Amino acid sequence: xxxxxxxxxxxxLAVALVGAVVSPAAAxxxxxxxxxxxxxxSAASAAPGVPSSTADHSQFExxxxxxxxxxxxxxxxxxxxxxxxxQLHGTIHFTWTWPPASVGEPAGGDAxxxxxxxxxxxxxxxxxxxxxxxxSCHIAGTRFDDPAMFDASSEPVxxxxxxxxxxxxxxxxxxxxxxxxxxxxxxxDERLRGKTPEVEDLAAAAQSVGxxxxxSCGACHFNADGGPGVKHGDLxxxxxxxxxTLDVHMAAAPDGAGFTCGTCHTTxxxxxxxxxxxxxxxxxxxxxxxxxxxxxxxxxxxANPHKQLANGERLDRHIDRVxxxxxxxxxxARGETATRVLWDWSTVGKLGRDRKPMVQKDKDGxxxxxxxxxxxxxxxxxxxxxxxxxxxxxxxxPGDPLPEPAATDADAGDAxxxxxxxxxxxxxxxxxxxxWIASYEGDASSPQSRIAPVKVMYSVxxxxxxxxxxxxxxxxxxxxxxxxNRFNWKSAVGAGMEAAGVPFSGxxxxxxxxxxxPVNHTVxxxxxxxxxxxxxxxxxxxxxLPGGFLPGRDGFALLNWxxxxxxxxxxxxxxxxxxxxxxxxxxxxxxRHG
Numbered sequence: 161x162x163x164x165x166x167x168x169x170x171x172x173l174a175v176a177l178v179g180a181v182v183s184p185a186a187a188x189x190x191x192x193x194x195x196x197x198x199x200x201x202s203a204a205s206a207a208p209g210v211p212s213s214t215a216d217h218s219q220f221e222x223x224x225x226x227x228x229x230x231x232x233x234x235x236x237x238x239x240x241x242x243x244x245x246x247q248l249h250g251t252i253h254f255t256w257t258w259p260p261a262s263v264g265e266p267a268g269g270d271a272x273x274x275x276x277x278x279x280x281x282x283x284x285x286x287x288x289x290x291x292x293x294x295x296s297c298h299i300a301g302t303r304f305d306d307p308a309m310f311d312a313s314s315e316p317v318x319x320x321x322x323x324x325x326x327x328x329x330x331x332x333x334x335x336x337x338x339x340x341x342x343x344x345x346x347x348x349d350e351r352l353r354g355k356t357p358e359v360e361d362l363a364a365a366a367q368s369v370g371x372x373x374x375x376s377c378g379a380c381h382f383n384a385d386g387g388p389g390v391k392h393g394d395l396x397x398x399x400x401x402x403x404x405t406l407d408v409h410m411a412a413a414p415d416g417a418g419f420t421c422g423t424c425h426t427t428x429x430x431x432x433x434x435x436x437x438x439x440x441x442x443x444x445x446x447x448x449x450x451x452x453x454x455x456x457x458x459x460x461x462x463a464n465p466h467k468q469l470a471n472g473e474r475l476d477r478h479i480d481r482v483x484x485x486x487x488x489x490x491x492x493a494r495g496e497t498a499t500r501v502l503w504d505w506s507t508v509g510k511l512g513r514d515r516k517p518m519v520q521k522d523k524d525g526x527x528x529x530x531x532x533x534x535x536x537x538x539x540x541x542x543x544x545x546x547x548x549x550x551x552x553x554x555x556x557x558p559g560d561p562l563p564e565p566a567a568t569d570a571d572a573g574d575a576x577x578x579x580x581x582x583x584x585x586x587x588x589x590x591x592x593x594x595x596w597i598a599s600y601e602g603d604a605s606s607p608q609s610r611i612a613p614v615k616v617m618y619s620v621x622x623x624x625x626x627x628x629x630x631x632x633x634x635x636x637x638x639x640x641x642x643x644x645n646r647f648n649w650k651s652a653v654g655a656g657m658e659a660a661g662v663p664f665s666g667x668x669x670x671x672x673x674x675x676x677x678p679v680n681h682t683v684x685x686x687x688x689x690x691x692x693x694x695x696x697x698x699x700x701x702x703x704x705l706p707g708g709f710l711p712g713r714d715g716f717a718l719l720n721w722x723x724x725x726x727x728x729x730x731x732x733x734x735x736x737x738x739x740x741x742x743x744x745x746x747x748x749x750x751x752r753h754g
Contacts, residue, residue: 218367225363230301230321230336233366237322245320247430249312253299254320256287256310258437274437277310279555280597282503282619282675283385284346286558286632289656293636296342297380299324303342326369327359330379335359343636345532345644347387350519374400374410377421386500386533393492393499393542393615394681406495407682436553436678457484481708483612486546487690488683492615493540495682498526502537502587504620506670509647532635532644534620539582544613544679546701550602558632559662562595562623562671591618591672597630598675604707611705614676621673622653626665632656 217223222236238244248254256277276294277287287294292305300309301321309318323332337347338356359365382388382397389396399407404415412418425434457465463479466472478487493499510531512518517531526538556562602609622631634655635643643652649668657664695702696712703713 217369220367223363223366223369225366227362227366230323230332230362231319233362234301234319234322236366237369241322244322244430246312248299248320249317251431252435253430253432254310254312254318256298258435260431273557274553274555277307278557280558280560280630280632281385282597282617282621282673283391284635285505285621285630286656286660288558288661289632289634289659290346290636291659293342293346296337296346301336323365323369324379325372325376327365328368328370328373328376330373330375331357332359332365333376333379343644345530346636347383349387349527349530349533349536372420372422374420381421389493389497389499389538391500391617392677392681393544394489394679396493396495396497396499398495398497399681402495402682404685405688406684408685409683410681438551480607481610483549483610485613485680485683486544486611488686489544489613489679489681490684490688490690490694491541491543492679492682493542494684498538498540499542499615500536500617501539501542501582501584501615502535502618503533504535505533505622506620507534508532508643508649531647537582537587539584542584542615543701545616545676546611546705547600547614547676548602548604548606548609548705548707549600549612549614550606550608550610552601554596554599554601556597556630558660559629559657562628562630562673564628565593565595565671587618588616591674594618594672594674596675597673598677600676600678611702613679615679617675617677619673619675620670622649622668623671624653624657624665625667625669628669628671629662631664631668632660632662634659 222239223233227233227236250260252258252260252275255275257273257275259274280286284290284294288307291307292303295303295305295318298304298318299321300318301324302319304318306316308314309316311317321336324336325333327333334357338358344351378395378397378400381392381395382399383390384395385391399410402411402416404411407416409417409419409423417423425432427433461484464472464476465479465484466475469475507529508531510518510529512531518529519527519531520529522528527536529535600612600614622633623629624631631653633643633649633652634641635652637645639655640646641648641651641655643649650666653668654664654666690701693712694700696710697703698713700713702710
């Protein structure tokens with residue numbers, strides 16, 4: 161039996177949609193001709209010449225200095241903002257734990273502990289074994305190695321550093337990182353020359369404080385897990401001053417909306433909206449995003465955001481099945497900064513000819529190997545992976561056992577590309593059977609689930625050879641157990657597992673893992689949104705997504721042939737009618753009617 165090919169499905173779909181003559185891309189580009197959705201109240205700017213804040217900190221005598229150190233600056237801040245520490249102590253930015261704490265109570269309670277202090281990842285693997293290095297990025301503004309200091313209900317408790325978030329240039333936070341003395345490799349893949357960032361005039365910094373900015377938030381979030389764009393493909397230094405083609409919300413007016421991070425991630429009592437652990441793409445569109453635990457598109461754009469477009473009603477029918485970001489973030493790492501897609505820890509330790517740590521770069525100048533970090537692969541213009549998501553994350557912790565691999569955990573280096581370029585399909589194929597250490601729940605049958613975009617990170621990580629437990633690793637410090645001191649995996653994993661409170665057999669193996677990272681930023685202009693053909697095709701972006709029936713992708717052979725038969729019969733009837741009319745006209749020598 162001859163099966164109906166893609167051409168047949170396309171023909172039937174074309175006949176069914178013959179009335180829809182306006183392409184989605186063209187229709188979406190006409191959005192500016194209609195009345196735009198209302199901007200959020202926090203995006204409104206003050207009248208020209210009128211300060212946006214009710215306090216001018218440059219006029220406060222308490223901030224005039226002189227100050228001997230950062231601690232004195234913070235004491236000056238807290239002389240007025242005296243409830244600030246109490247508020248911050250209950251937030252995820254302080255505890256690095258989810259669920260957040262109530263005032264005077266430890267974070268998490270009886271719930272499973274999430275947050276960067278507790279979960280495993282494919283970047284720096286785990287925090288418990290590297291607290292003294294990781295806390296260089298803590299809002300305390302200083303490093304500490306006692307985990308009890310995260311808990312405001314115990315003593316001593318870590319301080320809070322106001323200027324980490326409220327100094328507008330982000331230089332205060334960067335200076336704190338470097339003054340803390342953490343290993344350079346925690347943030348840099350190679351040793352850099354030159355001066356480290358410093359804040360020379362403490363009084364000027366204190367008097368410059370104000371609301372958070374893209375630069376102050378980005379000092380941490382643009383460089384998460386090892387450098388610019390390493391973790392997030394949609395959050396990197398390109399967003400400090402983006403073009404509208406990169407992010408239509410954060411670009412400056414008139415081309416963009418001029419948002420800062422705080423426009424969507426609003427704050428109440430220092431608790432910031434928009435955690436990956438709360439909310440999801442299936443949240444009710446009527447629910448105001450700026451008043452709840454998660455900032456969402458629907459809070460500003462309503463339940464029918466395409467109403468001004470010619471084919472808006474048809475596009476709005478997608479809202480209950482497709483997250484806004486799916487169409488409006490066509491790719492990530494679209495700017496100058498690439499994003500890391502593969503990290504192979506198993507190759508750590510190779511030295512240069514001088515017996516010192518080295519780096520190797522690919523043809524584009526990106527670091528492809530570093531002695532301290534192993535093989536690294538980055539990519540630009542990455543299409544997000546589309547999944548069914550209800551917003552709930554399934555996460556692994558250090559010490560959690562991985563399932564036995566369906567295929568061997570072989571070297572991932574061949575998929576990395578090297579000088580041949582990055583082959584993301586080859587990387588995905590090499591990790592097809594790898595377990596997930598972070599993934600979203602959801603499926604087509606769930607009303608709360610939506611098709612949503614994620615970045616997939618591929619990693620080769622150390623595990624306990626005896627039971628395949630995810631390993632915690634001690635990377636840096638003065639101890640000989642630290643990986644970057646002697647490159648001894650057994651010692652580094654032994655010290656890390658002890659810090660994490662997990663037993664260790666003494667033998668190390670390596671395993672491939674994958675993790676999903678949400679994609680919510682770098683929203684493109686409407687005319688760059690995905691068109692229908694990107695998904696409604698047999699080889700489209702949703703070709704491998706299970707569940708549901710998608711016109712253009714899915715079909716039934718019998719139904720296709722039935723449709724073709726009806727179409728053929730219709731065309732034959734029209735043709736026969738025309739031939740008969742023409743023949744009778746000739747036979748009778750003129751028209752038969754009238």
